[in-house]
Amino acid sequence: MESKLFNLTTPLKIIVSITIITWCIIALFPLLWIVVMSIKLPVDSFASNPLKVIIGPSTKEQVGGLSFVNFIFLFLSIYLFYKLYQIRKILFDLINPILKFSLITFFILFILYITISFILFFLIQNNLSEFVNILFSNLEFLKIFSYPIIGFTPQHYLSVWVGNEFYKQFLNTMIVTGGVVTISLTVGTLAGYGLARSNSMIAFWLLIFALIFRALPHSVLVTGYLEPFINYGLYGKKIAVIVLLVAINQPFTIWMLRSFFMNIPQDLDEAAQIDGCNPFQAFWKVVMPLMWPGVITTGLFSFLLAYNDYLVAALLLDGQSQTMVPAIMQYFNMETKMTDLVESIAAAASITAPLFLLVMFFQKQIVSGLTQGAVKG
Amino acid sequence: MKKSTFLVFTMPSFIMMTLFIALPLLIVLIQSFQFNQDVLETIERENCDPFGCKTETITVPVLDENGNKIKNNIWVGFQNYKNILKFEQLSSVISNDGFEWSKIRSIDFYKALRFTLTFTFITLPFVIILGLILALCVNVLINRLKGPIIFITLLPFIITPVIGALSIKWLFIGDGILTLFLENILDKDIALFSQGWTIEILMLFYRVWHTIPFAFVIFYAGLQTVDKEKIEAAFVDGANRLQRLRFIIIPHIMPLIVFVALIHLMDSYRVFDEIVGFSASGFRISLQWMTYDFLRIDDSGTRSIGRASATSVLTMIGIIIILIPVLRRTFKEQKEKKL
Numbered sequence: 001m002e003s004k005l006f007n008l009t010t011p012l013k014i015i016v017s018i019t020i021i022t023w024c025i026i027a028l029f030p031l032l033w034i035v036v037m038s039i040k041l042p043v044d045s046f047a048s049n050p051l052k053v054i055i056g057p058s059t060k061e062q063v064g065g066l067s068f069v070n071f072i073f074l075f076l077s078i079y080l081f082y083k084l085y086q087i088r089k090i091l092f093d094l095i096n097p098i099l100k101f102s103l104i105t106f107f108i109l110f111i112l113y114i115t116i117s118f119i120l121f122f123l124i125q126n127n128l129s130e131f132v133n134i135l136f137s138n139l140e141f142l143k144i145f146s147y148p149i150i151g152f153t154p155q156h157y158l159s160v161w162v163g164n165e166f167y168k169q170f171l172n173t174m175i176v177t178g179g180v181v182t183i184s185l186t187v188g189t190l191a192g193y194g195l196a197r198s199n200s201m202i203a204f205w206l207l208i209f210a211l212i213f214r215a216l217p218h219s220v221l222v223t224g225y226l227e228p229f230i231n232y233g234l235y236g237k238k239i240a241v242i243v244l245l246v247a248i249n250q251p252f253t254i255w256m257l258r259s260f261f262m263n264i265p266q267d268l269d270e271a272a273q274i275d276g277c278n279p280f281q282a283f284w285k286v287v288m289p290l291m292w293p294g295v296i297t298t299g300l301f302s303f304l305l306a307y308n309d310y311l312v313a314a315l316l317l318d319g320q321s322q323t324m325v326p327a328i329m330q331y332f333n334m335e336t337k338m339t340d341l342v343e344s345i346a347a348a349a350s351i352t353a354p355l356f357l358l359v360m361f362f363q364k365q366i367v368s369g370l371t372q373g374a375v376k377g
Numbered sequence: 378m379k380k381s382t383f384l385v386f387t388m389p390s391f392i393m394m395t396l397f398i399a400l401p402l403l404i405v406l407i408q409s410f411q412f413n414q415d416v417l418e419t420i421e422r423e424n425c426d427p428f429g430c431k432t433e434t435i436t437v438p439v440l441d442e443n444g445n446k447i448k449n450n451i452w453v454g455f456q457n458y459k460n461i462l463k464f465e466q467l468s469s470v471i472s473n474d475g476f477e478w479s480k481i482r483s484i485d486f487y488k489a490l491r492f493t494l495t496f497t498f499i500t501l502p503f504v505i506i507l508g509l510i511l512a513l514c515v516n517v518l519i520n521r522l523k524g525p526i527i528f529i530t531l532l533p534f535i536i537t538p539v540i541g542a543l544s545i546k547w548l549f550i551g552d553g554i555l556t557l558f559l560e561n562i563l564d565k566d567i568a569l570f571s572q573g574w575t576i577e578i579l580m581l582f583y584r585v586w587h588t589i590p591f592a593f594v595i596f597y598a599g600l601q602t603v604d605k606e607k608i609e610a611a612f613v614d615g616a617n618r619l620q621r622l623r624f625i626i627i628p629h630i631m632p633l634i635v636f637v638a639l640i641h642l643m644d645s646y647r648v649f650d651e652i653v654g655f656s657a658s659g660f661r662i663s664l665q666w667m668t669y670d671f672l673r674i675d676d677s678g679t680r681s682i683g684r685a686s687a688t689s690v691l692t693m694i695g696i697i698i699i700l701i702p703v704l705r706r707t708f709k710e711q712k713e714k715k716l
């Protein structure tokens with residue numbers, strides 16, 4: 001019965017597959033394309049023939065490219081990284097008992113993976129394939145494997161990160177996002193717990209107001225504080241951006257954390273209080289250990305908000321203190337040569353990379369976070 | 378929980394929101410009735426040249442000890458609003474030529490309002506319908522494929538909006554790959570970034586692309602909670618697939634559709650990043666972009682804080698009008714839960 005009911009007829013199967021394949025192409029294509037463009041010389045990046053953009057004949061001629069050997073090593077390292085990625089849960093269970101604090105373990109593991117991927121791709125894979133390429137090119141019968149197939153040049157990335165000192169903007173972004181995530185979570189967790197455990201009218205009105213605040217355009221808050229910030233010398237200081245982003249984020253944070261706290265039975269903290277804990281001990285020692293998944297999820301969304309912000313940083317920061325997104329747009333508006341354009345594309349592609357890793361590791365948390373607010377209301 | 382404990386727990390957040398959301402709102406409201414101008418003074422200066430000395434009076438801005446211009450705010454009543462809404466121009470347009478959109482659209486505010494509203498309401502059905510279709514499709518896939526497809530689907534959602542818009546722009550700009558493709562098919566020259574409506578379509582497309590994942594995830598989660606027995610019963614009663622969708626699944630996830638609509642209305646009403654990403658400000662502007670533009674330093678080196686505040690206030694009035702029906706609903710729901 002069940003199988004008959006849920007099995008699809010053939011035409012329906014075809015429709016489903018076509019829909020999903022089309023969507024995947026639409027979802028991925030723009031992102032893949034900027035990566036492809038960013039590793040070619042401008043002549044190829046803006047060639048009229050799409051095949052030329054992918055293969056990059058001029059790039060191949062002038063700078064060189066990836067040979068068969070490179071591809072083998074690239075795939076090997078991707079495979080290795082995937083294997084390492086699969087054992088992340090085992091690693092987590094291994095480290096967690098030592099540190100006794102799952103949030104820190106999570107963080108350390110994430111940093112560890114970023115370091116590993118960096119070492120694997122940029123040091124080991126890169127140098128090893130280079131070495132083998134040279135080795136092969138000296139051997140008559142293996143020569144063919146070391147010929148470049150696809151044009152490739154890292155020069156745009158190098159000139160963005162090293163030449164234009166983009167790492168400064170990266171650090172600024174990290175300081176801003178780090179500040180926003182820490183402050184929003186600290187303030188939000190306390191409030192979320194209070195709101196989840198209270199039935200008072202104040203709690204109700206606080207939530208309603210938070211919902212209205214959630215709808216406010218972000219520029220409104222900047223408008224209110226731009227003049228005071230300029231007058232008191234906070235213009236161009238990261239703390240100003242952090243404070244405003246925390247405020248913008250706060251309504252969303254307390255709603256989400258509240259719904260996570262509501263999943264934890266209230267009997268638990270009541271039992272703890274009967275056993276002699278005061279409300280704060282009950283909160284910290286009994287409820288919080290169960291809350292870390294919720295905190296991580298909410299933290300992710302705070303991270304995304306701060307990392308992706310353009311408006312606030314563009315209005316309150318400038319020059320050296322600028323974060324990555326507005327800096328790229330300035331770059332892009334200054335563009336005079338084709339090379340500059342490709343460089344800004346490379347910058348854009350490189351700020352997407354951390355987000356890519358983020359989805360890879362936190363897919364479950366992102367999905368649960370998105371659904372949390374909706375299902376529980 | 379005792380009231381005092383509750384207050385202690387929520388105090389930091391409450392202070393944060395009062396200080397950095399409620400207070401700025403108040404400041405914005407006050408600023409919108411003010412005009413920020415340089416303090417001027419008239420001084421007499423002796424101007425000497427080989428033919429003798431003359432005294433002349435000139436007006437200069439007063440400087441403070443750091444050499445910055447001292448500014449003060451003067452009350453101007455509704456002047457800022459008048460400058461933005463331009464009622465005289467509007468009424469003259471309407472009375473002279475009848476009701477003509479193209480003339481009204483020459484006033485920035487109405488142009489921005491028109492774009493913001495079309496943007497908000499056109500993308501809404503697309504996001505909901507396409508998100509639902511995608512959720513239904515992924516739901517019937519074999520389990521092994523679900524993970525990777527959800528991964529790919531999430532990418533447009535988490536990508537930095539400005540960068541996402543740029544990545545789509547690069548496909549279509551000048552000799553972009555898809556422009557050439559379209560030119561090949563249609564056999565004529567296409568310049569997608571030289572007129573407003575094509576940019577607008579691209580912006581709408583971008584927003585739908587960016588928001589589908591969100592709708593998808595919510596609907597997909599909702600589909601997991603559909604009562605299987607109900608569907609079986611309907612199947613026994615002879616309901617076909619479409620009828621099961623129409624009468625069981627959609628009513629079941631209706632609250633989620635409302636939720637997605639609410640969030641989408643809030644988010645797309647403050648459309649801003651697209652205009653930056655597509656560099657569309659020459660053709661299409663939104664309400665939030667207007668505020669942003671007033672806040673930037675203009676050619677004369679000043680920021681029009683007063684006008685920015687006035688647009689902010691108007692923008693807020695707009696979002697509150699749009700949200701009243703939904704807010705009412707949430708209000709009732711939350712109240713019922715309490716009782």
